[in-house]
Amino acid sequence: MSIIESFEAMLARGKDSALLRFSLGNAYLLADDAPRAITHLTAAVALDPNYSAAWKLLGKAHVAGGDIAGAIQAYEEGIRAATTNGDKQAAKEMAVFMKRLQA
Numbered sequence: 001m002s003i004i005e006s007f008e009a010m011l012a013r014g015k016d017s018a019l020l021r022f023s024l025g026n027a028y029l030l031a032d033d034a035p036r037a038i039t040h041l042t043a044a045v046a047l048d049p050n051y052s053a054a055w056k057l058l059g060k061a062h063v064a065g066g067d068i069a070g071a072i073q074a075y076e077e078g079i080r081a082a083t084t085n086g087d088k089q090a091a092k093e094m095a096v097f098m099k100r101l102q103a
Helices: 003-012 018-030 034-047 052-064 068-085 088-102
Strands: none
Touching: 003 018, 018 034, 018 052, 034 052, 034 068, 052 068, 052 088, 068 088
């Protein structure tokens, strides 16, 4: 059983959480499946809007899927979440990623 299958089985058993959705999104992104990654990462930030790592990965997934506007929006939301949480490094990283996309 692959890691994706394991995570999907957990989700099917009702163990939904922001961390599980983040993990699924990351696994799908590593498998070059940006649309599924976006689906799960969007669910992760819906479950926990302050999950700055999920916002950052969501932006990356949007870039992988060719959706620059979606990536910028995710990074903007992620910067707000990171700033709220005091996660200065994540906010700086997302600001750099966003500026590169806007250049």
